[in-house]
Amino acid sequence: MNKILLIIQREYLSRVKKKSFIVMTFLTPLLIAGIYGLIGYFSYKGIADSFDRIAVVNKNTTLDSKLSSNKNIAYTYLDENLEQAKQEIKSGKFDYILYLPEFNLDAPQGIEVFGSKQAGLSLSERISGDIENLIRTQKLKNSGISQTDLDKLKTDVSISVKKIAKEGKEEESSAGASMFIAFAAGILMFMFIMLYGVQVMRGIIEEKTSRIVEVMISSVKPFQLMMGKIIGIALVGLTQFMLWIVLTFAISTAAVSIFINKSDLKKMEQSSHVSAQMKKGAEISANTPGNPITDLQKSLSGLNIPKIIGVFIFFFLGGYLFYSALYAAIGSAVDSETETQQFMMPVMLPLLLGYALSLSVVNNDPYGSTAFWLSIIPFTSPIAMVVRIPYGVENWQLILSMVTLVLGFIATVWIASRIYRVGILMYGKKTTFKEMFKWFTYRN
Amino acid sequence: MLIVKDIVKQYASHRALDHVSLEVKQGKIFGLLGPNGAGKTSLIRIITQITAPDSGEVIFNGERLNSNHISQIGYLPEERGLYKKMEIGEQVLYLAKLKGLHTSEATKRIKYWFEKLDMQGWWHKKVEDLSKGMQQKVQFVATVLHQPELIILDEPFSGFDPVNADIIKNEILELNRQGSTFIFSTHRMESVEELCDDIALINQSKKILDGSVDEIKSAYKNNTYWLEYEGNHHMQSNDTFEILSSEEARDRKIIKLKLNPQRNINEVLSGLLPVVNIHRLQEVIPSMNEIFIEKVKGQSHE
Numbered sequence: 001m002n003k004i005l006l007i008i009q010r011e012y013l014s015r016v017k018k019k020s021f022i023v024m025t026f027l028t029p030l031l032i033a034g035i036y037g038l039i040g041y042f043s044y045k046g047i048a049d050s051f052d053r054i055a056v057v058n059k060n061t062t063l064d065s066k067l068s069s070n071k072n073i074a075y076t077y078l079d080e081n082l083e084q085a086k087q088e089i090k091s092g093k094f095d096y097i098l099y100l101p102e103f104n105l106d107a108p109q110g111i112e113v114f115g116s117k118q119a120g121l122s123l124s125e126r127i128s129g130d131i132e133n134l135i136r137t138q139k140l141k142n143s144g145i146s147q148t149d150l151d152k153l154k155t156d157v158s159i160s161v162k163k164i165a166k167e168g169k170e171e172e173s174s175a176g177a178s179m180f181i182a183f184a185a186g187i188l189m190f191m192f193i194m195l196y197g198v199q200v201m202r203g204i205i206e207e208k209t210s211r212i213v214e215v216m217i218s219s220v221k222p223f224q225l226m227m228g229k230i231i232g233i234a235l236v237g238l239t240q241f242m243l244w245i246v247l248t249f250a251i252s253t254a255a256v257s258i259f260i261n262k263s264d265l266k267k268m269e270q271s272s273h274v275s276a277q278m279k280k281g282a283e284i285s286a287n288t289p290g291n292p293i294t295d296l297q298k299s300l301s302g303l304n305i306p307k308i309i310g311v312f313i314f315f316f317l318g319g320y321l322f323y324s325a326l327y328a329a330i331g332s333a334v335d336s337e338t339e340t341q342q343f344m345m346p347v348m349l350p351l352l353l354g355y356a357l358s359l360s361v362v363n364n365d366p367y368g369s370t371a372f373w374l375s376i377i378p379f380t381s382p383i384a385m386v387v388r389i390p391y392g393v394e395n396w397q398l399i400l401s402m403v404t405l406v407l408g409f410i411a412t413v414w415i416a417s418r419i420y421r422v423g424i425l426m427y428g429k430k431t432t433f434k435e436m437f438k439w440f441t442y443r444n
Numbered sequence: 445m446l447i448v449k450d451i452v453k454q455y456a457s458h459r460a461l462d463h464v465s466l467e468v469k470q471g472k473i474f475g476l477l478g479p480n481g482a483g484k485t486s487l488i489r490i491i492t493q494i495t496a497p498d499s500g501e502v503i504f505n506g507e508r509l510n511s512n513h514i515s516q517i518g519y520l521p522e523e524r525g526l527y528k529k530m531e532i533g534e535q536v537l538y539l540a541k542l543k544g545l546h547t548s549e550a551t552k553r554i555k556y557w558f559e560k561l562d563m564q565g566w567w568h569k570k571v572e573d574l575s576k577g578m579q580q581k582v583q584f585v586a587t588v589l590h591q592p593e594l595i596i597l598d599e600p601f602s603g604f605d606p607v608n609a610d611i612i613k614n615e616i617l618e619l620n621r622q623g624s625t626f627i628f629s630t631h632r633m634e635s636v637e638e639l640c641d642d643i644a645l646i647n648q649s650k651k652i653l654d655g656s657v658d659e660i661k662s663a664y665k666n667n668t669y670w671l672e673y674e675g676n677h678h679m680q681s682n683d684t685f686e687i688l689s690s691e692e693a694r695d696r697k698i699i700k701l702k703l704n705p706q707r708n709i710n711e712v713l714s715g716l717l718p719v720v721n722i723h724r725l726q727e728v729i730p731s732m733n734e735i736f737i738e739k740v741k742g743q744s745h746e
Contacts, residue, residue, distance in 0.1 A: 006538070006541055210527065212525040215520075215526075219515075220542055
């Protein structure tokens with residue numbers, strides 16, 4: 001037992017002390033936070049940025065009401081003809097001129113947009129959408145529905161998704177946040193198992209090619225050497241994960257408090273103020289999506305984060321042990337990394353399948369039977385379960401999944417150790433699956 | 445000290461060891477000889493408890509071999525290496541701790557050995573910065589650091605340059621004088637004659653010969669002598685001896701002769717003494733190499 005601890009210690013320290021580990025650990029949260037920051041910034045900026053001033057030359061008499069300005073377009077009705085309006089463009093007071101000729105409401109034709117630059121696709125779609133709205137309102141009005149009735153028709157609905165927990169207590173949850181967490185956890189799990197599983201394999205190949213393994217094996221049992229390596233690397237993974245959580249949390253908290261509170265909130269106030277002015281009805285400012293980050297934070301508070309992290313760590317360890325044992329067997333059977341290809345495939349395949357299915361099928365239908373089976377079979381359960389867990393999983397399923405995973409990794413560790421003890425002492429032989437099976441059946 | 449009793453080891457279709465028995469005596473240097481693939485490494489792996497025999501047993505100091513003995517055995521495998529990225533000192537320390545030494549004790553001994561073998565200042569070097577000969581010194585230190593009673597060296601001199609080989613040889617002899625027992629596994633016979641007290645010869649999974657080097661050699665001598673004399677006398681084969689070769693160098697003659705059965709070398713001498721000046725008479729003792737080749741060839745032709 002003491003020897004296993006020594007091996008774990010070496011495997012752990014030799015990796016944690018590496019420069020690449022330190023760089024990866026500290027850069028990744030920055031990168032993640034940076035990427036999310038950029039996505040948030042640009043999607044926000046994209047909406048806020050596009051703003052066009054449009055002069056409307058209206059020769060149409062069938063429309064009673066006017067196009068109303070919104071946060072992307074300010075419509076100004078001019079009492080001029082088209083030629084005069086074109087002069088206005090040159091002076092730069094407006095970006096575009098919208099020409100509304102006399103037309104039949106059922107088949108409007110001859111609507112034109114002029115501008116010094118060509119109107120983009122999204123702008124022309126917005127304008128046509130606005131005109132369609134206007135015509136629809138006009139038609140409803142023409143068929144005898146009053147403006148007050150029309151106003152009454154408009155109802156804002158915002159759905160608050162609640163899940164009834166076992167105790168009958170309603171839990172606030174947000175499909176968006178669950179999806180976000182599920183997605184992130186699934187990707188992270190896949191990356192972790194791959195990354196650290198392959199590290200186990202590399203470590204074993206290194207020991208084999210440098211021939212240190214013979215020296216080692218005369219003082220420790222092959223099983224101790226294998227488990228020491230697997231556990232040591234698992235601890236490296238956990239360390240990295242913990243540091244990531246802490247760092248990501250610290251950085252994003254700092255980022256939220258710096259950016260959101262000052263600049264963005266001010267901007268938000270301004271823009272909603274402006275749009276409220278432009279439009280007398282308050283509908284848009286009420287509908288304006290809140291700041292996506294604060295929104296996310298609000299919905300995150302509805303999720304049981306400690307439980308999700310706990311389950312993630314359990315399934316990371318379980319899934320990692322399950323797969324890294326297989327990687328260990330592969331590492332022991334080959335002489336160099338280039339020979340690993342043929343054995344990697346069968347190990348990678350279920351993991352990839354689990355990854356793809358979890359992010360598509362399971363994420364869309366977290367309570368379906370596909371989701372259930374994927375999260376019970378140990379080959380796919382680590383990813384499938386962490387994807388399901390933010391949506392809530394019944395306890396018996398969670399426990400069943402944990403039990404099968406534990407049984408699964410005990411089995412793979414046992415199989416791997418039988419192949420490993422023979423494989424590590426075999427040099428210069430091209431290994432086949434048949435050969436590996438033969439090793440498996442060797443007595444001690 | 446170490447008794448191997450009737451060991452059998454079977455790998456799928458290949459029998460690596462076929463009822464092998466031998467005994468290594470306390471304080472001796474024991475040579476385990478045999479051509480490549482004879483089963484030497486399989487036997488060593490059983491003694492070092494890397495694998496277990498299918499049948500038979502190994503007795504170490506009167507006890508059946510068990511995991512407590514691991515710390516009393518030092519093993520330098522033929523395929524040996526070190527962690528490339530690890531510092532030398534740290535690495536030897538790690539290996540020593542795996543053999544059950546405490547950090548403080550191990551550090552003290554590493555310093556002692558580093559000084560002895562002129563390796564001061566290597567502690568913080570990495571293996572990849574060392575030459576092959578330097579690496580082998582490190583490996584040797586790691587093998588003997590925990591002061592094992594039994595030290596097993598598999599082809600210890602392969603890859604050593606002559607200077608380092610000599611250094612290591614002297615260290616082996618010194619450790620042997622201090623009471624360590626050695627097992628040498630090799631197919632190179634020169635080193636055996638110089639160092640080994642006893643040997644066992646393994647070929648095609650079977651032990652075909654064992655005993656002390658002197659005994660084996662005398663068992664294999666076949667009454668052949670070198671005779672060198674000065675004088676004008678021509679020797680010819682007769683019923684006492686047979687001349688195998690003869691050559692003349694200046695005024696001397698060098699004869700290789702083989703006594704016929706039941707004859708004595710004195711009979712030859714008594715005939716010669718009155719007529720020539722004898723400069724040298726030497727019994728031809730076969731080298732281990734010759735015995736080895738004779739035995740191995742004889743077996744594979746059976």
